[in-house]
Amino acid sequence: MSDTVDTANLIYLIVLGCAVMIWFFAANRNSLGKTAQHAAVWGLIFIGVIAAIGLWDDIRATVAPRQSISADQGRIELPRAPDGHYYLAAEVNGAPVRFVVDTGASDIVLSREDAIAAGLHPDDLNFTGQATTANGIVRTAPVRLETLTVGSISDRGVRAVVNSGELRESLLGMGYLERFTSVHITGGKLVLER
Structure with a gap:
């Protein structure tokens, strides 16, 4: 049951991330160079948050x-x-x-x-x-x-x-x-x- 919920949450996050990226590129199509930079920054932030959540038990044990x-x-x-x-x-x-x-x-x-x-x-x-x-x-x-x-x-x-x-x-x-x-x-x- 937990694996099903985790998989569903992961799929939801991926779809949500894709929707946000498509909207972001569509809204900023005139300046794609800056758009790519902003997308890269937000992508790194997103990956950092996911990594922190995944490593929270190890972080909490240290902190x-x-x-x-x-x-x-x-x-x-x-x-x-x-x-x-x-x-x-x-x-x-x-x-x-x-x-x-x-x-x-x-x-x-x-x-x-x-x-x-x-x-x-x-x-x-x-x-x-x-x-x-x-x-x-x-x-x-x-x-x-x-x-x-x-x-x-x-x-x-x-x-x-x-x-x-x-x-x-x-x-x-x-x-x-x-x-x-x-x-x-x-x-x-x-x-x-x-």
Whole structure:
């Protein structure tokens, strides 16, 4: 099915390109030398766009590398993001959560939105704790996560807190990082090993 759609899209693009070129030559028949130059430039642009689309997966891997997980070795590699942080894509109770790795945080801290996605409703929680943040003191509620999964590496009964304040992204603090025997940065990657 996908090959049929790709072939149909390619035929459509070729027909459209031919129609545009015929119109272009007809509209500029008095100055065919300049018309040929313009057509060559537009042809090169068209070929460049097609090449970029075809190579997008390779380009994206270079521009925005993704985390890699070697479950058999208990190893997670996180590339440094353009903003200088390290991000970990995980699942909390089966819900996808993107964490900022924060060695300055003592706990795993879930934003309200991520807590709700993971089935932890803030209205049902006791915000008895507090944490000092860059934005001041916020209330926190202790929780226990059923599962925290990264690829095929899974932990059960993980302690965390839910933040009552504004938190753009959940934080992966030392409470989780201490589960690894080695945490180091090398070659622009944060490497976690068990």
